[in-house]
Amino acid sequence: MTDISSAGIPSATNAEAAPVARSSVPALYRAIWRWHFYAGLFTVPFLVALAVSGMMILWIGFLDGRDGEYSLSVPAHTKTVAVSRQVAAAIEALPGARFVEYVSPRSETSPGLVRVDDDGEARMVAVDPYSGAVLESWVRRAGWYDWADDFHGSLLLGDLGDRLLEIAAGFGLVLVATGAYLWWPRGKAPKSEAFVPKLSARGRSLYKSLHRVVGFWTAGILVLFLLTGMTWTGIWGAKITQAWSTFPAEKWDAVPQSETTHAHLNHGGPKEVPWTLEQTPMPASGSEAGMTGVPAGTAVDVDSVTALAHDLGIADHGRFHVSAPGGETGVWTIAQDSMSADSHEPTADRTVHVDQFTGRILADVAFADYSLAGKTMAVGTAFHMGLTGLWNVLLNTLFCLSIVFLCVTGVVMWWLRRPKGSFRLAAPSVPNDVPLVKGVAFIALTLAVVFPLMGLTLIAVLAFDLLVASRLPALKRLYG
Template identity: 55%
Template sequence: MTDNSISFDAATAAAGTSAHSHDRRFYLAAWRWHFYAGLFVIPFLLILSVTGMMMMYIGYFDGRDGENITVSVPLEATALSVSRQGEMAVKAIPGGTIVEWLSPKTADSVSVFRVKAPDGIQTMVAVEPYSGGIVETWVRRDGWYDFADNIHSDLLLGDPGDRILEIAAGLAIVLLISGVYLWWPRGQRLRDALVPAFGQSGRALVKSLHGVVGIWVSFLLLLFLLSGMSWTGVWGTKLVQAWSTFPAEKWDNVPLSDQTHASMNHGAMSDVPWALEQTLMPASGSQAGVIGIAPGVPVDIDSLSNLAKAAGFNARYRIAYPKGETGVWTINQDTMSADAEDPFSDRTVHVDRYTGRVLANVGFADYSLAGKTMAVSIPLHMGLAGLWNLILNTLVCLSVQVLCVTGILMWWSRRPSKTALRFFAPQVPENRPHWRGAMVLMLAVSMAFPLAGLTFLVVLTLDLLILSKVPGLRRVFA
């Protein structure tokens, strides 16, 4: 009996030690992945969070397309016709042609016309609706908002920058997953893992703050990363968007152009809904569609604005002028462009330039599940759903900056002296199978995002063929 008890206790202790050793090895493996992913990601997360805040606050206070410019409303004043306002706008840009009209969102807001000059430069012209006076002009997509947006989109490097940010976002997801595993309470109360240990100091306080802030912001940061990646060139455009775009085949017996909705965009800024970007535009020049503008009524900007009001467009909306002989008039309202704060009101209507017939009428309900998700998540990502959204996103951006700074501080304080030429990464677990298991898990996650997965494969190949073979490099990356 006694012998059996002793044997049983020894076996239990041995099993516990083995389980603890197993957990410890996996923890070290996850920590090493977390470290090296962070090493690459931190600079880009800082750039994205700072430029993201710049865009939100510039957009909220100053506006992107003149939506916040106001004028005095004369007593008993009646707004001029849109066509008359347009004539005044064109006079400000000699030889220019109107490309788009942005309706005032309130009675004291300006009308804004996008005018294309003979040299191709597009200028926004803000017009006082009651007198037709020019309030302000500015070159489109040439302000501080757009500078921040270009950095946020592709680091001012074009496609290479887009690919770099896509890799960073994919690795940031790996960073999140490994971070949650490292944070997971082990032998402590959940409450202690959710509240910073302000009673401690030094590295212990920094580590507690890093873990607590990270877990609180992790879900929102994941949504930000996924919605941001949906605009990227490979995972977003080639995979997710290509399979989730609105099918033009749903427009019965409507002639189609060879141009997609993306042709309405300008530079890095997207002006049309994500779900429609890769959808072919309808074409004018047939009797297709349903009656929009009554027969005999001229199809011009005035009748289009009346049609928009009759169709129920609320808040601010835009009307894009036809491009070319088969181009169409397009009435559009979407939250992503700061037209409204309600993504469920998003709507795009195409009208034949000759007959005034409605060729397509696409609303939020017509999108695929991915399209609906993006229609909601993009405005939230951009802080366009109201003041509460701006405040929430500000907290997320500040939290990301705290995570980056505390991560660097933890690494720096952990480094022994005289290791300037070493990264001093978390040690590789002694039992390699567990390290490989963590590697397989992280590769499975990263392979869901092709560029991140490819980056992992390149790094692992370099590690096996070069870094682990050259003593000097092995010491640096150890």
């Protein structure tokens, strides 16, 4: 929705009043401007929704913790009680509940967290690791963080919302690409205006200058956010990118595999399992496979598995999770993942599976074992979620505010340019000779293959624009 009137090229409104001036606007420029307008028209509501919900997730997680644990603290002592005692205390507080996972304290003054299944309801129980006393319990994933996360991922519309966001993210890339073409000052405008706003401008020209400069400084981060977000979507992410980049379970030499994938460790709600492992089958207990883990003769339980996490050095990088086996072939799982806010270091991510009968390590997957796509996602997702430190939280906040600013200035520019007292959409005019038709068709077909939902939508809109809207007088007046 960039306006071009201050770049030495007449606007669409001026062009209607001066046909000669309209012909002076390069056809390619008008075509790209039109697509920038359409991409912005579709994506603005989604970008605003994602930016606002993203800031909610960012600051709730930073101030209160992903599991709400920041609101609780305990006096530090020199000696802790056994983890099994902490788990027992949680079960005693909720009789009949089933132990699911233990989350180690984040610091010396943080409580331990025990996740349980209480008659089908997931609950978190905070326990003083020094005394074993229960501090508080609450329903897991039922706070504002989780509402915002669900809205951010699906608009609370399930699969439909996921698909709409995938299309919007794809058009967001179109918005960046077309905006990059429109960004560079043309005519006699100083080239410095590409990087520094012209604050002396007034009206639509000022909004255009601000929109252009802020768009330039945020474009790279926006592309990163769009791509890392799309990799979690149901079509381009799960069916194409993630499927081809999943960690191969075959690397676990002679280890029996379960029919269950790592995705079940998410236990609903926000993603917790590393992107590259989510579709990888879990190993299965009940064989002599693997390598020495829990010492022979030691009971394989939450205490010994937690001790193994310390022996492996996992505790040195932050908190970690110990998940109990699920079923007869289930395994104990030790996990530390920056995406779960366990540490500020994506390169420290590690997942270890332990046979529930023998205590042997069946699989040990670290960041170094990920594929290039997996490593990129581990770092990119942590950055996307603002989990690598306070600097990341502040930068992402500034970025989200910039996206809202771009959406608002884009709408304002459109409003100032549209004919007064008219209900027309006032899209940039269609060039009489659409340039580079073959090239545009090739790009559209390529997008349909790489980003199926967005590409197919783009082809449909392109066909409608060229074959219908530009030929029917009523629609032409409405869109023009």
